[in-house]
Structure formats: C-alpha cells, structure tokens
Amino acid sequence: MWRRVASLSSSVSSSFLAQTASRLNTWESLTTGIAQQAKGVIAPKEKTPFITFVLGGPGSGKGTQCIKIVETFGFAHLSAGDLLRREIASKSADGAMILNTIKEGKIVPSQVTVKLIQKEMELSYNHKFLIDGFPRTEENRVSFERIIGVEPNVVLFFDCPEEEMVKRVLNRNEGRVDDNLETIKKRLTVFQALSLPVINYYSEKGKLYTIKAIGTEDEIFEQVRPIFAAFETVG
Numbered sequence: 092m093w094r095r096v097a098s099l100s101s102s103v104s105s106s107f108l109a110q111t112a113s114r115l116n117t118w119e120s121l122t123t124g125i126a127q128q129a130k131g132v133i134a135p136k137e138k139t140p141f142i143t144f145v146l147g148g149p150g151s152g153k154g155t156q157c158i159k160i161v162e163t164f165g166f167a168h169l170s171a172g173d174l175l176r177r178e179i180a181s182k183s184a185d186g187a188m189i190l191n192t193i194k195e196g197k198i199v200p201s202q203v204t205v206k207l208i209q210k211e212m213e214l215s216y217n218h219k220f221l222i223d224g225f226p227r228t229e230e231n232r233v234s235f236e237r238i239i240g241v242e243p244n245v246v247l248f249f250d251c252p253e254e255e256m257v258k259r260v261l262n263r264n265e266g267r268v269d270d271n272l273e274t275i276k277k278r279l280t281v282f283q284a285l286s287l288p289v290i291n292y293y294s295e296k297g298k299l300y301t302i303k304a305i306g307t308e309d310e311i312f313e314q315v316r317p318i319f320a321a322f323e324t325v326g
C-alpha cells in the first residue's frame with residue numbers, strides 16, 4: 092500500500108511519476124493506484140518513506156530495541172530474520188534453502204530477502220520503517236537500493252561486546268535453530284567479515300548512529316530516543 096499510494100500526488104509532474112515508478116518497478120500498481128484514486132477508492136498519501144536500518148551483531152539487542160521504537164515512535168518493524176523464518180514455517184519453495192543457510196549462520200541470497208521486505212513495505216499503511224537485521228552484506232545493501240530504489244534516512248548500530256552477545260543468545264530460549272554455540276561463532280565471523288563493511292559505509296555517508304548496547308534495555312533506549320525525537324521535531 093505504501094509504495095502504491097505514497098507515490099501519488101496531483102502536484103508532481105507525469106515524468107517524475109514515470110521515473111519514480113520505473114525506479115521502484117511498480118508502474119503497473121502505480122497506474123492502478125492512479126485509476127483508483129481518480130475513482131475515489133483510495134485517499135492520496137503523499138508522505139515519503141522514512142527508512143531506518145537496524146544493525147548489530149547476533150544478540151546485540153536489535154529486536155528488543157525495535158519493540159521500544161515502535162511503541163514510542165510508531166514505526167512498522169520489519170525483521171529480515173523473522174521474515175525468513177516465516178518463509179521456513181510456511182514451507183515455501185525457498186524454505187529449505189533458507190533453513191540450511193540460517194543453521195550455517197550464513198547469509199540468504201539478497202534477492203530473496205529484499206523481495207520479502209518489499210512485499211511487507213507494499214502491504215504496510217505506515218511510511219516509517221524499521222528494517223531490522225538488514226543489510227547484512229554489501230550485496231544486501233546494493234540489492235535493496237536496486238530493487239526498492241531508496242536509501243535509508245538513519246542507520247542504527249548496536250555495538251555490543253562479543254561475550255555479552257554470546258551470553259544473551261545462549262539465554263534467549265526462543266527455540267531458534269541458530270541459537271547454539273557452534274552457529275553463534277559462525278554468525279560472529281560473518282558479522283565481522285561481511286556486516287562491518289556495511290556499517291563503515293554508512294558511517295562514511297554520515298548516516299550512522301552508534302549505540303553502546305550494554306546496560307539495561309531502558310538505559311540503551313535512552314540513547315536511541317533522542318535520535319528519533321530529533322527527526323520528529325524536524326517534521
């Protein structure tokens with residue numbers, strides 16, 4: 092819903108609409124949206140998306156803090172890991188491949204993950220998205236930019252010592268197939284090798300907000316709160 096209606100504005104030129112639609116690869120749904128808007132079926136929504144990527148190692152507290160951000164600032168929370176686990180549970184065509192990849196602590200091909208994120212964004216009536224656990228690799232990052240056609244406004248990095256992350260994951264007790272010492276070690280290696288370069292990329296672009304992810308959940312959220320509060324006042 093967001094992509095279809097967010098692009099609709101009677102005040103923008105048709106060439107801009109065409110460019111936007113082509114970039115987002117949604118010409119068909121966009122034109123359907125215009126027809127529906129003309130018929131008064133859907134109301135125009137002119138808000139541009141506000142995208143936050145939420146990064147950090149396994150067990151750094153991304154999901155926990157996302158819940159608080161949603162409660163306080165009204166974002167839609169899209170966890171890449173949760174979307175992939177949902178694919179496994181639904182026994183989709185990619186389910187077995189995703190399960191094996193997660194068990195190995197490796198990264199699922201970007202196109203699969205980006206398509207899942209894209210679908211959720213399209214279905215959402217929200218325009219503020221927290222995309223948790225993504226992008227994990229340069230390939231993830233480039234693929235998102237290519238397929239979705241937008242860049243993040245904010246990138247949060249939950250910076251947590253490895254031994255604390257291991258302790259938290261081993262105590263998580265949610266029955267995840269990757270919450271065991273063997274897989275955690277692999278995930279930490281992948282994080283260092285593939286995810287840190289993405290974090291550095293956003294640091295160089297001036298979009299990175301690093302949170303010291305140690306202390307109580309509430310203490311950590313007090314570092315997060317002012318970041319979004321500042322954007323709220325800007326409008």
Ligand SMILES: Nc1ncnc2c1ncn2[C@@H]1O[C@H](COP(=O)(O)OP(=O)(O)OP(=O)(O)O)[C@@H](O)[C@H]1O
Pocket residue numbers: 147148149150151152153154155156172224259260262263264304305306307308311
């Ligand atoms: N500040 C904290 N102090 C202690 N435990 C915490 C803290 N924040 C989160 N936890 C706990 O640590 C575990 C991991 O947290 P969470 O699931 O939010 O991490 P994550 O970054 O989303 O991990 P993953 O990448 O594996 O999904 C959970 O059991 C959570 O309750």
Ligand SMILES: Nc1ccn([C@@H]2O[C@H](COP(=O)(O)O)[C@@H](O)[C@H]2O)c(=O)n1
Pocket residue numbers: 149171172173175192193194196197198199200204223224225226227231269278
């Ligand atoms: N962009 C992503 C995100 C996750 N994965 C796979 O899912 C596992 C669990 O992810 P969490 O965010 O819930 O920790 C992760 O270890 C990867 O195997 C992925 O491939 N790509």
Ligand SMILES: [Mg+2]
Pocket residue numbers: 153154170172224
């Ligand atoms: Mg998580």
